[in-house]
Amino acid sequence: MTPYIIVGALIIVGLAVYAVYLQWQLHRQKKTRQAQAAELAEELESRREHYRKSIHVIAAAIEADQVTLTEGAIRISMLVTQLELDDIERDTYQVFFQLAEATSHIPILDEWKKLSTREKLRFDRERTEIEDKYREFVVDAARRVLQKKGSEDEQPLFYSVGKH
Numbered sequence: 001m002t003p004y005i006i007v008g009a010l011i012i013v014g015l016a017v018y019a020v021y022l023q024w025q026l027h028r029q030k031k032t033r034q035a036q037a038a039e040l041a042e043e044l045e046s047r048r049e050h051y052r053k054s055i056h057v058i059a060a061a062i063e064a065d066q067v068t069l070t071e072g073a074i075r076i077s078m079l080v081t082q083l084e085l086d087d088i089e090r091d092t093y094q095v096f097f098q099l100a101e102a103t104s105h106i107p108i109l110d111e112w113k114k115l116s117t118r119e120k121l122r123f124d125r126e127r128t129e130i131e132d133k134y135r136e137f138v139v140d141a142a143r144r145v146l147q148k149k150g151s152e153d154e155q156p157l158f159y160s161v162g163k164h
Contacts, residue, residue: 051079059142069131069138070106073099076145092148095141099134103127 055076062072073096080093106123107115115123131138 055079059145062142070103095137102130
C-alpha cells in the first residue's frame with residue numbers, strides 16, 4: 001500500500017505544481033491583456049485629442065475665412081464622425097453636417113478635376129449660393145467650437161436655414 005500512497009502523493013504534488021503553473025500563466029496573460037487594453041485606450045484618446053485639435057484648427061480657419069465653408073464643414077463633419085460621439089454631443093456640430101449634406105452633390109477631388117471649366121464655374125456659383133445661406137450659422141458655430149471648453153450645457157449648433 002505504501003507504493004500506492006507514494007505514487008498518489010507524487011501525482012497530487014505534480015498536479016498541484018501544474019495548477020500553480022497554469023494559474024501563473026493565466027495571471028501573466030491577464031496582466032498582458034490589461035496592459036494592451038490600457039495602451040489601446042491611450043492610443044484612442046490620443047487620436048480623439050488629435051481630432052479635437054483638428055476641429056479647432058479648421059474652425060479657426062473658417063472664422064478667419066481661410067477655407068471655404070463647404071470644405072470646413074466637410075472636414076469637421078468627418079472628424080466629428082471619427083470621434084464616435086453620442087447623438088447629443090454630435091448635435092453640437094449639426095450645422096456642419098447640414099452644410100456638408102447640402103453640398104454633397106458637388107464633385108470633389110478627382111471628380112472635380114474631370115469637370116469642364118463651365119461645369120466648375122456652375123458648381124462654384126451653386127456652392128457659393130448655398131454657403132451664403134449657411135454663412136452666419138457656420139461662422140457662429142465655428143466661433144462656438146473655438147470657445148467650447150468641455151461645457152455640456154451648450155445649445156446645439158443647429159440652425160434652420162430653409163430649403164437650399
